[in-house]
Amino acid sequence: MARVLLTGAAGRVGTAILGGIGADHDWRLLDREPPTGDLADYEYYVADITDEEALQSAMEDIDVVVHLAGDPRPEAPWDSVLANNIDGTHAVYEAAVEQGVEKVAFASSNHAVGAYETDRKPHIYRTESDYRLDGSELPRPKNVYGVSKAAGETLGRYYHDMHGLSVVNVRIGNLTKGHPPVDYERGQAMWLSYRDCAHLFDRCIRADYRYEIVYGISDNDRKYYSIERARDVLGYQPQDDSAEHD
C-alpha cells in the first residue's frame, strides 16, 4: 500500500476520494478543519497549508501527496488564492522535496481554462461538437481562482524539471454526488462522478508518469475536455456518463 498524504482532506474532492479508495492506501490526512465523522479514524493533521513545519512533519515517510487544499471557490478573492492556493502549493512542493516524496497529484481545475468557452458556448457543450481541450493548451482563466490553479500547475512543472518529482495536474470538472447537474449543459459536459473521481486519483497514486496535465471528467457523451491522456498515461477507465442520467 502506498503511503499517501491527502491535503484538504475534509473538502468535497477529499470526501469523494476517501469514500471510494479510503481502504486501498495507507492514508494520512491534513486539513485546517479538525476531523469530523469517519475522518477521525485516520491519522490526521490540523494545519494551515502554508504551515511549513506541519507540512514537513506530515510528509515524513510519505510516497505520494494528493494536494487538494486551497480556497475552492471560483469567486474567491485574490488575497485568498494568493495565500492559500499559490503560496500554499509552493509550500507543499518545498516540503515534498525536502521529505523525498516521489509523486504529487495536484487538484487543478477546469477554471484554469474557463475562458476558452467564452466565444464557443453553448455549442461546445453539445454532443455534435468535436471541440476538445487536451491539456497542451495555455491557461485561459475566467477568474483569479483559475489563475491560481494555473500557477500551481507551473509550480509543478518547475518541481518536476528541477527536483525530479513526478507530477500530475488534474483539471477537475464538475464533481457532484449521485447524478450530474440538472439543466446545466456545461456542468453535464464536465461532470465527474464520485466513483470516477476516486478511481482517477487512485490511478494518480499508482501509475508511473513524469509531468502531466489531464482533465478529470467522467466519460460523458457531451464533452469538450479530452480524457485520452488520462486513459493513456494513468490508465483511467471512467464508468460514468452524464448522458445516462438524463
Place this chain on the structure above:
Amino acid sequence: MARVLLTGAAGRVGTAILGGIGADHDWRLLDREPPTGDLADYEYYVADITDEEALQSAMEDIDVVVHLAGDPRPEAPWDSVLANNIDGTHAVYEAAVEQGVEKVAFASSNHAVGAYETDRKPHIYRTESDYRLDGSELPRPKNVYGVSKAAGETLGRYYHDMHGLSVVNVRIGNLTKGHPPVDYERGQAMWLSYRDCAHLFDRCIRADYRYEIVYGISDNDRKYYSIERARDVLGYQPQDDSAEHD
C-alpha cells in the same frame, strides 16, 4: 504621443527603453527607488509595486502601462517573487482596469521557459539548430523567478479575456549594453541589444494587438526563440545580431 506609465523605470530594461525612446512618448515613471540622474526630469512616482493607492494615482489618464517592476533576480527567493512579481503584477492590472488603461506590456522573461533547454543544450544555442520556441508552448521555468513570470503572463490572459485589456508579454532575453555576452553561447543566442529593446517596447506601445506572448531578442544568427510573432503582430524590426560582434 501616447501617455505611458513605466513601472520599475530605474532598472536595466527601463534604462534601455528611456535611452532609446525617452523623447517619443509622454512618460510617467514609477519605481520604489527615488530618481537619480536623467530620471529626475520625468514625472516620477516613488512607490512599491503593491501600493494600490499609488498605482491608481500613477495610472490616471494613462493609455499604456509598460510593467517592468519586480524582483529581477533569476535566483530571487520565493517570498520576494510572490510579493513583488505575482502580487505586484496583479495590483498593476487591477489599477489598469480601474483607470481605463488600454494596453499593458509586461516584462516577462526567458526564465519562464528555461527548462526547455535542459536536455537540448548546448546544441540549440548554435546556428545549425532550427529548434525554436515561439510563445505557444507551456511555461517550463528553471527557477521560481520564472514561475512568477509565467504567473504574470496568465494574469494578463485573464485581464485580457475578462476585462478587455490589450496585453503583450515580452519574454526578454539577455539584455546587455554595447555588445553581446562574451564566451556565453546561451546569452549570445538570446541577446537583446539596448536599441532593439527600446524599439520593441516602442512597438508594444504603438501596435494593435489582443493577447500576445513574444520573445524579446535581437535578430541573432544563433537563436532558439522565434521572433516571427513579434515581427508579424508588433512590427518589430530588430537591427542587431550577436554574431556581428564576435
